[in-house]
Amino acid sequence: MPRAGLTPATVVREAAVLADEVGYEKLTLAALAARLGVALPSLYKHVRGVDALHQQLAVLPTAEIADVLTTAAAGRAGGDALRAVAAAYRAYARQHPGRYPAAQRAPDPADAEHVAAGERAAGAIRAILLGYGLDGDDAIDAIRMFRAAVHGFVALEAAGGFGLPRDTDRSFDQLIAGLDRAYRSWGDR
Amino acid sequence: MPRAGLTPATVVREAAVLADEVGYEKLTLAALAARLGVALPSLYKHVRGVDALHQQLAVLPTAEIADVLTTAAAGRAGGDALRAVAAAYRAYARQHPGRYPAAQRAPDPADAEHVAAGERAAGAIRAILLGYGLDGDDAIDAIRMFRAAVHGFVALEAAGGFGLPRDTDRSFDQLIAGLDRAYRSWGDR
DNA sequence: CCTTAAAGCTAATGCTATTAGCCAAGATGC
DNA sequence: GCATCTTGGCTAATAGCATTAGCTTTAAGG
Numbered sequence A, B: 001m002p003r004a005g006l007t008p009a010t011v012v013r014e015a016a017v018l019a020d021e022v023g024y025e026k027l028t029l030a031a032l033a034a035r036l037g038v039a040l041p042s043l044y045k046h047v048r049g050v051d052a053l054h055q056q057l058a059v060l061p062t063a064e065i066a067d068v069l070t071t072a073a074a075g076r077a078g079g080d081a082l083r084a085v086a087a088a089y090r091a092y093a094r095q096h097p098g099r100y101p102a103a104q105r106a107p108d109p110a111d112a113e114h115v116a117a118g119e120r121a122a123g124a125i126r127a128i129l130l131g132y133g134l135d136g137d138d139a140i141d142a143i144r145m146f147r148a149a150v151h152g153f154v155a156l157e158a159a160g161g162f163g164l165p166r167d168t169d170r171s172f173d174q175l176i177a178g179l180d181r182a183y184r185s186w187g188d189r
Numbered sequence C: 001c002c003t004t005a006a007a008g009c010t011a012a013t014g015c016t017a018t019t020a021g022c023c024a025a026g027a028t029g030c
Numbered sequence D: 001g002c003a004t005c006t007t008g009g010c011t012a013a014t015a016g017c018a019t020t021a022g023c024t025t026t027a028a029g030g
Helices: A008-022 A029-036 A040-045 A050-057 A059-073 A078-095 A112-130 A136-158 A168-184 B008-022 B029-036 B040-045 B050-057 B059-073 B078-095 B112-130 B136-158 B168-184
Strands: none
Touching: A008 A029, A008 A050, A008 A059, A029 A040, A029 A050, A050 A059, A059 A078, A059 A112, A078 A112, A078 A136, A078 A168, A112 A136, A136 A168, A136 B136, A136 B168, A168 B136, A168 B168, B008 B029, B008 B050, B008 B059, B029 B040, B029 B050, B050 B059, B059 B078, B059 B112, B078 B112, B078 B136, B078 B168, B112 B136, B136 B168
């Protein structure tokens, strides 16, 4: 019987694919093992368990989000960059309904790769905020504001939380427009 | 052997208490049955299963949030009301870490009580927005903005997503201040 | 070629959810 | 006050998933 040739990385990557197909909460070691053509306990040679898999699984989408945001911001500034980055974030969440929730898991401080990916994502936003004249603690607050607004929106949207027959695209545009105004008027009362 | 005297309502209410203690994702029929002093399968006389329990469990916190928001808004208007309602929302989420996530489940349109509770919560926000001159589709967008921003913030906060050593209370104040500015400048470019 | 680390396996255990079918508690009707 | 009938709660059985233990054999490396 030849070996499957798995590594922790391949297991986690396949878990990401599977999560997008069946949903994050329905991601199961049993289904993952079947997908990889391997018996369930064999996975324990590569991941410590389902909880560790979830933790590991957070790294990939975090890095992908960082990439997507960085790409979207390239060559733009101000409200232009803000809209592009927000749209890219939302698009990622919709295209990856399984791995996006995985990314919400906070990094283990000991996981340098995960921490770095998170910082890269935050850095993409921070660069835009610099164009609004925001830095230091203001930038931290403004980044948290961006994350709260955009994550909150896509989470509620994915959960079917917007019931009224009003186009969510419009609402999202208004959200980002409001964010833009909030950033521009940061110092005001 | 005397009966436990359970009803669907008591089961769901105890589930809410248990969820706050052990966390929404760790809420289990087995633990709930033990808590109620009953064998696990007995619960099936009151709820159709774990999925139905989750759905039912969404109603209580939605109604409680509606209450909390309504109370907080009473006697206030404008930015004052906005701050009070946002603070009340966040406080509820922190005090009820188990049932708050339960409330994110979208209502079954056939569940009139659930739908009504959601509308009551939205109504509390809508009333405030009226003070900003927002109604119609603008109000819908603005309500979605409020929900996205505040839910996103408390969700990220609860998940430990704000890693930097910056006081989250300050960040929350800034978020709501930004929301207030966005509402006040709604028509602007 | 031999050794050895480890990838993958089977077997076993435990927890959770779910269904089926039984029994008795307690409400209802006479 | 008694008979009846609904139904809440039970035990037993099944199935799925996670986890651990221990074995086998691959395949890399001296």
